[in-house]
Amino acid sequence: MTSPAAATELPTQVITSPAVSPNPSSSRVKPATLIAALITVALVMVAVVLGVRLLRSPSAEPGSAAQSPSTASPSGGATPPSTPALRLSVYLTDDSNVLTPAEHAVVDRALTKLYNQRGVRLWVVYVKDFGGLKPARWAENTMRTNGFADTDAMLAVATDGPAFSFRVPAAVTTGRAIDVEVIRRDRIEPSVFRHEWTRAALAAANGLDVAAR
Secondary structure (H helix, E strand, O other), X not given: OOOXXXXXXXXXXXXXXXXXXXXXXXXXXXXXXXXXXXXXXXXXXXXXXXXXXXXXXXXXXXXXXXXXXXXXXXXXXXXXXOOOOOOOOOOEEEOOOOOOHHHHHHHHHHHHHHHHHHOOEXXXXXXXXXXXXXXXXXXXXXXXXXXOOOOEEXXXXXXXXXXXXXXXXXXXXXXXXXXXXXHHHHHHHHHHHOOOHHHHHXXXXXXXXXXXX
């Protein structure tokens, strides 16, 4: 039969042996945690530096592009460069050389007749293009440069387009049965787009050759 003293000694040996194990494990965790924290901080710093560089690089690109002549827009923005307005000295100007001498003479006679009978000066101009301007703007600039009066009308034709502008002051049509829009749409426009240059000029001259009421 076992004595009471022996029975109390056996469990005491089992309990005391694992009680020492937590201390070494806790001493190993602290250096590993510190190293991991240092690595994390270093990675965060690298990411911050890279982010700052990426943010700076796009901001410099628009500045250099804005200074480039190929991408810089003119101060006016929408208006392309235009050639100086044409100076006119005769009623018929054919800078495109689209009229034969016989056609030139026919148009010139019609313009002279219009002025002699109605007192209306019709200036007919053939050019290659309008220098990037809209037809109406080109005609207005030319009329202003040449000091046109209320009795001066213009038919400007760009033969390379083709395009045209038919400008008639209100004073020319006052008291006369003249419908400028009909002349422009139904007579001049079809002739211009068929490259019938002489017919277009005659349509303008004959359309304005109307007696006063």
